[in-house]
Amino acid sequence: MITSFDGLCGIGDLAARAGVTVKTVRFYSDRGLLPEASRSAGGHRRYGSDALDRLRLIRSLRALGLSVPEVRRVLEEEDAAGGEGGREGGALEDAVAGRLRELGSEMRALRWREAALRLVQECPPGQRAERLNLIGAVSMPPSTEPLVRFWRGWLPPRMPARSVRAFLEVAVPRPPEDPAPAQVLAFAHLNALTLAPCPGTARPQPEAHRAAGARGAAVLYSGLAEAYELAGVQMRRGRDPRPGEALDGFVDAYTSAYGMRDSPEFRRRLAGQLAADPRIDRYWDLVTEVVTEPGRRPEPTPGSAHDWLYAALVAQTGAPPPPAV
Structure with missing residues (x-):
């Protein structure tokens, strides 16, 4: 990630590196999923070095169909586990299992339709x-x-x-x-x-x-x-x-x-x-x-x-x- 002298990056740089829009980054930030490290003197958002990995994780979870509350629970568990993830019976496993059940019902409905x-x-x-x-x-x-x-x-x-x-x-x-x-x-x-x-x-x-x-x-x-x-x-x-x-x-x-x-x-x-x-x-x-x-x-x-x-x-x-x- 391109960073400034203070080790932080702006919202536009972070969005470009993650391949998303600035609006997307702002959306996740406003909902507390992607914490800001600080604000510039002009009030612009600044993000730390771990923001890119976190944003990519959020995108992956959303691509799997997880809701924002489910993503929040997964991230909170990741933070509590020190970023190790993969804990048996955790929020990610529960969310994935729930989504699979929903998809099964949706696919069955489509086959009947x-x-x-x-x-x-x-x-x-x-x-x-x-x-x-x-x-x-x-x-x-x-x-x-x-x-x-x-x-x-x-x-x-x-x-x-x-x-x-x-x-x-x-x-x-x-x-x-x-x-x-x-x-x-x-x-x-x-x-x-x-x-x-x-x-x-x-x-x-x-x-x-x-x-x-x-x-x-x-x-x-x-x-x-x-x-x-x-x-x-x-x-x-x-x-x-x-x-x-x-x-x-x-x-x-x-x-x-x-x-x-x-x-x-x-x-x-x-x-x-x-x-x-x-x-x-x-x-x-x-x-x-x-x-x-x-x-x-x-x-x-x-x-x-x-x-x-x-x-x-x-x-x-x-x-x-x-x-x-």
Whole structure:
């Protein structure tokens, strides 16, 4: 750095050496990031020999996207450590980790926005208005909160929070990081489905909610989750619905919730009850589209596993009887 006889340099010299404008140097000085060593008799700023390195560090941190407060914390830590830097768990590490999280979210939003744009670009002109309305209701990156609220309103009231969380983990799909246009469309439809008003005052509930109660429902859904996993193994192998361990676990979930014993008669009644229960097939169909990459075989969902198990129950018991009135 070019310095005067007193070892100090002016703001213009410092700016030229750092490759920035005088306005930039003044900005950082006014915010206390770049302390002045003194002022000349004419009131001009003067900087010490370490100012150039400090200014370059500030520029590097700002280039990484760190905010001025974050830069301040890093510099204060550097000063306290005698300029050694690199302290584990320090301000720099925290700031970089935070910025990486922000960038991950921003990049995910951009990937969703790109897929949404392709969805609009590739669709027939007559469908664009509808698709724009669907997409406009979805945040980028998408939020699953509408889906969570949908299921919280459907599950039995006063069901234990832990059981609710476990159910939501399998019922609410995680939006893909890098979606195809078809996955964006499926999620937009799913979002619209969960936001649509229900006829009457509440969503139709399955008979199991009334018969089992809140505590029994927790037992029911825990057992169903295990049965769905077993059914998923069979489905991935391409096997048709059939009696076996998965179906036994499915029936056991209901007997445990109701406090009853398994029997052929119970299975026939259960088949009839499930036939009369309200269905949310459209939800599970859309979930399959959201989580399945184009060209890949669809993964089992709780909805498709339930259908497989119900079909196995019907095959074992015969046609379900008409619902009781």
